[in-house]
Amino acid sequence: MQLMSSHNSSSSTSEGQVKTVARQFSQAASRYNQIxxxxxxxxxxxxxxLRFCASGKLLDIGCGTGRHTAELVAKGISAVGVDIAPGMIDYAxxxxxxxxxxxxxxxxxxFADGxxxxxxxxMALQWSHxxxxxxxxxxxxxxxxxxxVLAIMVDGSFAELDDARARCGLPITTNPxxxxxxxxxxxKTAGFTQVHSRQQAFTDHFDHILPLLRSIKSVGAGALTHKVNGNKSLSRQDLAALNGNYHRISFKDEEVLPLTYQVLQLRLEK
Structure with missing residues (x-):
């Protein structure tokens, strides 16, 4: 495996966004696996x-704390990991x-070609500019x-939260x-000869709006890559209204608040 020097991003704006995301995920590194x-x-x-075979090498993009890279290595696969967050790489x-x-x-x-x-x-490529x-x-x-084999967060994620915020008159702060x-x-533009895709919903559940919001922020995913007018901390009144609307308008008799990730599963062959 030959390493090459990397080149700059296409624009300063993109570089700034990547740095923001990297900083947030770096801060979450030590507790990431638990939350x-x-x-x-x-x-x-x-x-x-994935194909579990001892021959060849595997690249784990967005490896985070390295636990999945290590899991693959333990199964006999030669694997290396990369991540945009220096804190994650230090931890790994x-x-x-x-x-x-x-x-x-x-x-x-x-890395060199091939x-x-x-x-x-x-859950990493959605941060790419x-x-x-x-x-x-x-x-x-x-x-x-x-x-x-790629799992990518796509549009429609956190729809329940966006809906509840909108009905409370609060700005939408989730990343598009x-x-x-x-x-x-x-x-297809990249040149892959076979593109297999499937979109699937994965839902987490919470008993109150506070742990739900913290679940987004605590794993680093709260980094905003776009400007939000009126983006500020929520008051107690805001949180109470948001919690009530979350329960009432979308889930009626449910005792828990769902937070749904829409995930595109791609299997590509060169």
Whole structure:
């Protein structure tokens, strides 16, 4: 596996957004495994679609704390991990010193062409500033007949929260996500010969709006990549109204508040 020097992002705005996301996830590194329960469920679902063979090398993009990279290595797969968050990579290196981890952006992977037989990524590529560039990079680093298994958060995620906020007259503060179609188009543009896709909902549940909001912020996903007019901390009155609306307008007799992640599962072959 040959490392290359990475090049700059396409614009200063994109660089700033990536740095914001990286900083938030770095701050969450030490506690991420304990609080990212739904992310773990999504990742395990995607991992089942990988080919478990000892030959070849696998790249884990958005490896976070490295636990999935380590899980693959324990099964005999030669794997390396990359993440945009230096704090995540520092944590991964400490926990798994026998595995190679690198700070890198999916849009500027520091590897030579054809370095990997497989690429895996779960709940990370939605932070890329360009889906076309990210999938082109995955295509580039894959060997001929190489395979990518990707789980990507797409539009429609957190719809319950957005609806409740809108009905309370509060600004929508969740990050806008791309559609399934955008990612499929990007995969085909990158040159993948086979593109298999499926969108699936994964839902977490909470007994109150506060732990629900904290679940988003505490894993680093609260980093905003767009400006929100009137974005400020919620008052007690805001929280009470939001909690009440969440229960009443969407879920009626439900005792818990659902938070749904819409996830695109892509299986790509070069």
């Amino acid at each position: 990212a329960e739904i992310q773990q469920v999504i990742a395990q679902h995607a991992l089942k679609k 290196r400490t926990q798994y010193p026998h595995i190679h981890f690198f700070v890198a952006d999916a849009c500027t992977l520091p 370095s990997f037989s497989q690429v895996f990524s779960s 360009s889906p076309t560039q990210a999938l082109a990079e995955i295509y580039r680093v894959l060997q001929p007949a190489g395979r990518a 996500q791309l559609s399934q179609g955008c990612w499929i188009t990007a995969a």
